[in-house]
Amino acid sequence: MPAMTQLDLIRNFSIVAHIDHGKSTLADRLIQLTGTVAARDMKAQLLDSMDIERERGITIKANTVRIEYPARDGKTYILNLIDTPGHVDFAYEVSRSMRAVEGSLLVVDASQGVEAQTLANVYQAIDAGHEIVPVLNKIDLPAAEPDRVKEQIEDVIGIDASQAIPISAKSGLGIPDVLEAIVTRLPAPTGTRDAPLKAMLVDSWYDSYLGVVVMIRVMDGVIRKGDRIKMMQTGAVYGIDKLAVLKPQMVDIPELGPGEIGVFTASIKQVRDTRVGDTITHEKKGCAEALPGFKPAQPVVFCGLFPVDANDFENLRDAIEKLALNDASFSSEMETSAALGFGFRCGFLGLLHLEVIRDRLEREYDLDLITTAPSVVFKLHMRDGEVRDLHNPADMPDLTYVDHIEEPRIKATIMVPDEYLGDVLKLCQDRRGIQMDLTYAGSRAMVVYDLPLAEVVFDFYDRLKSVTKGYASFDYQMMGYREDFLVKMSILVNDEPVDALSTMVHRDRAEARGRAMVEKLKELIPRHMFKIPIQAAIGARVIARETLSAMRKDVTAKCYGGDVTRKKKLLEKQKAGKKKMRQFGKVEIPQQAFISALKMDE
Amino acid sequence: MDDWRNGGFGLYLHWPFCASKCPYCDFNSHVAASIDQRRWQAAYLAEIARVGALTKGRVLSTVFFGGGTPSLMEPDLVAAILDAVRRTWRIANDLEVTLEANPGSVEAGRFRGYAEAGVNRLSMGVQALNDADLARLGRRHTAAEARAAFDIARAQFDRVSFDLIYARQDQTPAAWAAELRAALAMTVDHFSLYQLTVEDGTAFAARAAAGGLRGLPEDDTAADMYLMTQDICGEAGLPAYEVSNHARPGAESRHNLIYWRYGDYAGIGPGAHGRLTLPEGRFAIETPKAPGDWLTRVEGEGTGESARAALTCADQAAEYLMMGLRLAEGIDTARHEALAGRALPRQAVQQLQDLGMIEAKADRLHATSAGRAVLNAVIRELLP
Numbered sequence: 013m014p015a016m017t018q019l020d021l022i023r024n025f026s027i028v029a030h031i032d033h034g035k036s037t038l039a040d041r042l043i044q045l046t047g048t049v050a051a052r053d054m055k056a057q058l059l060d061s062m063d064i065e066r067e068r069g070i071t072i073k074a075n076t077v078r079i080e081y082p083a084r085d086g087k088t089y090i091l092n093l094i095d096t097p098g099h100v101d102f103a104y105e106v107s108r109s110m111r112a113v114e115g116s117l118l119v120v121d122a123s124q125g126v127e128a129q130t131l132a133n134v135y136q137a138i139d140a141g142h143e144i145v146p147v148l149n150k151i152d153l154p155a156a157e158p159d160r161v162k163e164q165i166e167d168v169i170g171i172d173a174s175q176a177i178p179i180s181a182k183s184g185l186g187i188p189d190v191l192e193a194i195v196t197r198l199p200a201p202t203g204t205r206d207a208p209l210k211a212m213l214v215d216s217w218y219d220s221y222l223g224v225v226v227m228i229r230v231m232d233g234v235i236r237k238g239d240r241i242k243m244m245q246t247g248a249v250y251g252i253d254k255l256a257v258l259k260p261q262m263v264d265i266p267e268l269g270p271g272e273i274g275v276f277t278a279s280i281k282q283v284r285d286t287r288v289g290d291t292i293t294h295e296k297k298g299c300a301e302a303l304p305g306f307k308p309a310q311p312v313v314f315c316g317l318f319p320v321d322a323n324d325f326e327n328l329r330d331a332i333e334k335l336a337l338n339d340a341s342f343s344s345e346m347e348t349s350a351a352l353g354f355g356f357r358c359g360f361l362g363l364l365h366l367e368v369i370r371d372r373l374e375r376e377y378d379l380d381l382i383t384t385a386p387s388v389v390f391k392l393h394m395r396d397g398e399v400r401d402l403h404n405p406a407d408m409p410d411l412t413y414v415d416h417i418e419e420p421r422i423k424a425t426i427m428v429p430d431e432y433l434g435d436v437l438k439l440c441q442d443r444r445g446i447q448m449d450l451t452y453a454g455s456r457a458m459v460v461y462d463l464p465l466a467e468v469v470f471d472f473y474d475r476l477k478s479v480t481k482g483y484a485s486f487d488y489q490m491m492g493y494r495e496d497f498l499v500k501m502s503i504l505v506n507d508e509p510v511d512a513l514s515t516m517v518h519r520d521r522a523e524a525r526g527r528a529m530v531e532k533l534k535e536l537i538p539r540h541m542f543k544i545p546i547q548a549a550i551g552a553r554v555i556a557r558e559t560l561s562a563m564r565k566d567v568t569a570k571c572y573g574g575d576v577t578r579k580k581k582l583l584e585k586q587k588a589g590k591k592k593m594r595q596f597g598k599v600e601i602p603q604q605a606f607i608s609a610l611k612m613d614e
Numbered sequence: 615m616d617d618w619r620n621g622g623f624g625l626y627l628h629w630p631f632c633a634s635k636c637p638y639c640d641f642n643s644h645v646a647a648s649i650d651q652r653r654w655q656a657a658y659l660a661e662i663a664r665v666g667a668l669t670k671g672r673v674l675s676t677v678f679f680g681g682g683t684p685s686l687m688e689p690d691l692v693a694a695i696l697d698a699v700r701r702t703w704r705i706a707n708d709l710e711v712t713l714e715a716n717p718g719s720v721e722a723g724r725f726r727g728y729a730e731a732g733v734n735r736l737s738m739g740v741q742a743l744n745d746a747d748l749a750r751l752g753r754r755h756t757a758a759e760a761r762a763a764f765d766i767a768r769a770q771f772d773r774v775s776f777d778l779i780y781a782r783q784d785q786t787p788a789a790w791a792a793e794l795r796a797a798l799a800m801t802v803d804h805f806s807l808y809q810l811t812v813e814d815g816t817a818f819a820a821r822a823a824a825g826g827l828r829g830l831p832e833d834d835t836a837a838d839m840y841l842m843t844q845d846i847c848g849e850a851g852l853p854a855y856e857v858s859n860h861a862r863p864g865a866e867s868r869h870n871l872i873y874w875r876y877g878d879y880a881g882i883g884p885g886a887h888g889r890l891t892l893p894e895g896r897f898a899i900e901t902p903k904a905p906g907d908w909l910t911r912v913e914g915e916g917t918g919e920s921a922r923a924a925l926t927c928a929d930q931a932a933e934y935l936m937m938g939l940r941l942a943e944g945i946d947t948a949r950h951e952a953l954a955g956r957a958l959p960r961q962a963v964q965q966l967q968d969l970g971m972i973e974a975k976a977d978r979l980h981a982t983s984a985g986r987a988v989l990n991a992v993i994r995e996l997l998p
Binding site for chain 1: 626642808809811833834836837838840857858870872873879881885886887888889898900929932933936937940965966969971986987988989990991992993994997
């Protein structure tokens, strides 16, 4: 392998697509056709390495693969594909990945057309100054309408689609044309080999054998094994132990020059010590200015995680510490709940991030967890002038000390086919949204809303997806804090407050939310041998009430000598299930109730 | 080691064949074209000899022929089995020998033969007292046939019990009350009254899954019907002595009491379960469920046992609790504590008492009528 690569023989690109439009299949084909991975090592969706990614069809961590492609001009090119996370929770990570490459393939299903998330990501690509090559996938399906879809790409996204490449990633049709287009239509990277080292930290992860692995894109200069490098944000200095490219497995390389993408290890202990978007340079003779656009990770959604079995607390602590090593954007601190015992208050980039972390804790560390209501950070302006952050509604102080409460607002951009516009407007209105803009592009509407983040963290995505049958795209940015009439709503089960179900709500919406919550809990709590009042209250005032009637009949009619063994097993299984529930006074609440109660069906 | 003596010792014999399978039944029953009763006799006798050797010197209090439909057995076969039983164990003076019978006219013709063989208690599967419901339950007899068979049985046996199924499709509480009163008017001293439950693997379960089997009462209605049944039978002098069993005092099924008082019982026949205290400890014993498997096992290997699992003290405590609380008399708390190695959880006992689900008196603890209706929940609270 040559030690250096000429800039004009490099192409760096990403693939932008809606879920199910064939992004991963196309990536697999590109890898396969160039012989990067031997046929026997191929497994579907090579780049999505976490189980959760494969199952959900989403990408959480950025991944990369270096492909060597002998082009029709007789030269062999290095193609670096960065597979980016596609979810708004990871918008910042996406923006950094986009800055690391010069072009994008826009994959659109030739029968479905432009959809949902495609837009948010394609605008990120346009923002990053990418050249974009449209690719029409699933062209061999009878329902394919390439001309209509090309027109749509031009109308909605506003890029030229006349040269769109028709392919079928599934059958392999058109893949050579895609490879050729990457070489001929995407620009080569630029950079100066003799300049001081300037590289962007694109992503990092923890590998149990290698420690922290850092993915970089070199902008200027050259990085070599053994170099002393400096992270410009943290000021930390490290020595490069290993330098490699991903094919997608690691292959050592002596140096990486301008335009190249690769990974290194440097005895970094925690992923926390690496910041996505940071600039890496040499310790000595470093570059003068860092790359623009760095932002520290800022958790915006908080919730409590508690072990179902109190004896698992130490295991949960270990698991959270290990996971935190690999995820710098997730924060945690110990919390005690009267109802749930010891646990952690954790901060996340968004709801998907929350679910992913919870899933990983449960699966990879075999823990059963109770998740409390997701909440945002409210700002409490106290009468004495102090401003406090409220991460947990349970910590809400007495209102006599509070002058007013502010909540975070977001600017939400939603693109939706006009037949669903009415439903989207209603949803945003129901969530206390203020309309800021409404425009049309073709048959698609773009609405911009000012929304309270607290209203979005509940189940806004789920609702949006369901009212638009998945045809809406959603993106948001934080807009700062604003005062509103917010109150803490408590839930009482059998007259005992359940602190884990406390939420901050707008006063005008408290009755509706309280009623929905108690109705839902009535469904979720199993009948007991006594009747159970379920109430929602603001302070001492009950605003909604339901009564769960007593269980009247639960007995095995026939039980003789032959039934003892089976019956005992059954009761013991039920007993084990009972132990997984949480005891509030005399009432047992299944953990699923905590999660389900907070997802409102309207 | 001798805990079983608190419950006694009985023998259960399983006859696995039926003329037809009822759609609600999840018992181990099979329909066979022809049955070689001599071959079955040899197998039963071999098993009696084998189990007799394991339990040498014990006094046997009860024998129970269950099924299947034991009233399909030839009276000679029943006689041969009971002769062998008498030769094998010391027999209690008041040995109770129960046989389950279908109340059809063909079966009734064999009742005298059973009585002569030594059967002294008949348990009849009447199930309903109207023809439409009998047909829906898949029963082959009519209500009139059942009443006639009952009269013949009364003449032949000291004790006759019958089963009824209630909370049937489209059955109102008032209709059930009337039917129950009609049944009580027949001179009967023991009833098993079962609420219809749809058991997995039955034809009813398949029908229910396919959206059929409509008109079953809601849970609250079923609970009302249960409590009403307790009241009506209690007023008539047949209080519930177990969740689903009612008797005039003294007419209880002594064999079934062995199960609920957690005594020892040997099980012979396909799918028969046993609980036996042997020198090495107490065991749960099983036999193969399929009739052919059991038969070839007995003939080929000289034993019908397919599994013998040791019961720990905790297992025994749980089984005693679960079975004993089915009885109106409840459990002996000292006996339970001796098995469990600890007392019942005090807080749970107190809560259940406050709720009126159980009562503790002197050294016994029992579920109330309301508590027996939700007995599974009561037991879940009390299990460790």
